[in-house]
Amino acid sequence: MSLIVVGSMAYDAIETPFGKTDWIVGGAATYAAYAASNFIKPINQVSIVGYDFAKEEMDELKKRGVNLEGVEVVKDKKSFFWSGRYHLDMNSRDTLVTDLNVLADFNPIIPESYQGSEFLMLGNVLPSLQISVVEQLKTRPKLIAMDTMNFWMDNALDDLKRLLTMVDVLLVNDSEARQLSGQFSLVKAAKEIQKMGPKYLVIKKGEHGALLFHKDQVFFAPALPLEEVFDPTGAGDTFAGGFIGHIAQTRDVSFENMKTAIIVGSAMASFCVEKFGPTRLKEITKADIDGRIRQFVDLVNFDIELV
């Protein structure tokens, strides 16, 4: 029982209507690992960081069962840095700075000890690197999930299309699903994307919830209505971590269980947005998570008698 998580580990500077932080740990693989670590150990992390990545953060991850053997530490370069400012609606943001730093040299090498991992979460990086990871694995994982972004649809579409034939689950947001498929209707987009390879498609809609498509089946999970979304950074990656974490924990790749995984992902994302960066993810307990999942049950549960 093990999970490989591939993606960026970074530092972010974030400004929201509620506050500002100049330096907080971030990166897709960081959020995914923190979320997934509530459900499965070990998490075999594959990433790259610079000399500035805090030892305390590494220790915290290790303590949670995150194996860092596959995280390259570059001694003379800085970690990937992103800075952004959110608008009042929290659905849109301006990127202020993107310093690739070590990420420009990322060339993931899968350690021998990671071989045989049953689950693989490919965070959003260059599609050719995601392909390289899949090709390095001697045994195909039971389930491969991937994230990507519109930038690669514009700039590396051939690689992205090849990668799509190699994976089971694609997680993207609604605008990415529309761009990839050329369809405005998400139902039609889901049909087109399934033809490209992934048998399962998760469309993340932020505060409007998430959809899971598989063949003619569809499942919807709302986002938890919150008094305040303090900082949405990493919510999508946290969702992905909770999703794959639940599947890896249960080792059940059925559609029914993926529905539950979507709820788990939504619950984890609802914690993520409560504080800056992954702060809240480091505080929560199993009881907190169970309580939050119960809120989702209450949120959507209804009785109806059809006579």
Next chain:
Amino acid sequence: MSLIVVGSMAYDAIETPFGKTDWIVGGAATYAAYAASNFIKPINQVSIVGYDFAKEEMDELKKRGVNLEGVEVVKDKKSFFWSGRYHLDMNSRDTLVTDLNVLADFNPIIPESYQGSEFLMLGNVLPSLQISVVEQLKTRPKLIAMDTMNFWMDNALDDLKRLLTMVDVLLVNDSEARQLSGQFSLVKAAKEIQKMGPKYLVIKKGEHGALLFHKDQVFFAPALPLEEVFDPTGAGDTFAGGFIGHIAQTRDVSFENMKTAIIVGSAMASFCVEKFGPTRLKEITKADIDGRIRQFVDLVNFDIELV
């Protein structure tokens, strides 16, 4: 067991990315009546139309148990006319023409035969007219629901606030809830609005579903993911008609039953958008409605074991 529906009956000209119609029946009370007529009879309609309102439409409504005694027919004026064009995302539209015509003279008179109706749906008209309807009723209905719009928040806020103290349920869209409350967070908006009077608040989010708030409870119903939203005109009014229709049918004003009513409203709205105007609402059968509600059950139903 009876329901009063108050609001506009009109003609619309509609342009969507999928087609165009120059003349189709519309109006909030028309949609609400067609939707509610699947669940309760009689529907005591209160509205005003001009000489151009088709006899066939009146006959169709009567056949469905809609009592038209409270619908004033003005012999020398035209019916309210609205024309609009939808953008590709179907969430935004441009109003091209608004000819109030008879609606400028609307002064609802409740016929004696409507007295004692148990349920009241106040469609979006001038708040002072909505107040007048409530004040004409000798026995307060078991439940009063109302719709309104941002225009009245800008132009008749005092009347609107007075009306809010007289009703049980407010149905508005997300931007209206934000404007009325001065809160961006819908959770905070719901708290503020409940302080203004309505013990129940329904926030309609179009393709993103609907939320029901009551005290500290919240329920969410998604919109059905559709291949094509052909014409969203009237979807919100159809939702309201299904919502109040189910409540009137069951005579149960509990929060639990309102959750079901939200699902019924969502199911009715999902039919409405499939064809121009209320066309689809005239075609569907009880079996169609039950089938659609089953789709909602499948859409949100999940199993999780919390140990």
